[in-house]
Amino acid sequence: LRSYRQMADTPPLHKSRLLSTVCSTKQQRHTLHQKRYRFTQALKARIPWLDIYGHGVQEIDDKAESLDAYRYQLAIENHISLHHWTEKLSDVFLGAALPFYCGCPNAADYFPPESFxxxxxxxxxxxxxxxxxxxxxxxxxxxxxxxLEARRRVLEDYNIFSVLTRIITARHPVSPTRHSDGVVLSRRLLRKRRPLVALQSVYEKARIRALNAWR
Structure with missing residues (x-):
């Protein structure tokens, strides 16, 4: 396993192979699994040096094995819809490879158009x-x-912590009048200092007990 810092500082730029993809033998029809499988096999017949990884084909312990040594990777989503891109695209960027991509129609709203x-x-x-x-x-x-710019966005802009921070900040902006000397009180001390809070707590407990008694 590599840490975030290791991944950010050391993109795998020493490439010795050309083209790979991850495509298992799954062929569900309610998603693009079957189309992806058939498309990949048809490409393999035309491009014999396409390396295919995945369950039932050439299994790997770490997806990086299918990426780090390759300049290009074929990436096909299970579902195509606006704003719907997944690790199938972002993992290719993390591997510092160029995706041949079928998926999110507006992926260029998130990544440089030249990056795929x-x-x-x-x-x-x-x-x-x-x-x-x-x-x-x-x-x-x-x-x-x-x-590399797309890779940076995956690491810095679209990781879960960055996304959650933006959502929380947008929905709960910090009031400019809030004082910096605020304190966090324990529940017991809060009830002691603010009787109304204590009454609200007693009421809530009584309400919940009454509801549970009727179930």
């Missing part, structure tokens, strides 16, 4: 041509700065 290459999994031939042309043109090297 959109694909249509309903068009195998077109997608294959896009992939091969991008690799031939060394798009990974050309887009590396955008990839």
């Amino acid at each position: 290459i959109p694909l249509d999994i309903n068009d195998v031939e077109g997608s294959c041509n896009i992939i091969l042309q991008a690799i031939e043109e060394q798009q990974y090297e050309r887009r590396l700065s955008a990839i």
Whole structure:
């Protein structure tokens, strides 16, 4: 396991392989699992050096094994909807790779447009041509700065703690009139200093007991 600081300070930039994907043998029809599996297998038939990882194929203990050595990774979401992007995209950025991506239609609202290459999994031939042309043109090297910016956003802007902080701050702004000498009182001391709070507490306990008695 790597710490947050280690991940932030040491992006895996020493790449020795080209293209990978994580695609298990799951083929549920109510999601894109089946389409993803069939699309991936069709690509493999056209691009034999595409390395496929996942349950039932080539199992790995850490997803980084499918990313760190690769310049490119195919990433396909289980569901396509506005604002819906998952670790399938963000993990590729953490691995400092360039995603060939099928998923969130407005992903460019969250990440630099140059940090990923959109694909249509309903068009195998077109997608294959896009992939091969991008690799031939060394798009990974050309887009590396955008990839690293997307990686920074995953680590700094979209991690759970940053998201929660923004939500809490937006919904509960700090009042400019609030004094910095405020204190946090224990429940017992609060009731002692503020009788109304004590009465509210007694009422709430009585109400809950009455409700439970009728259940």
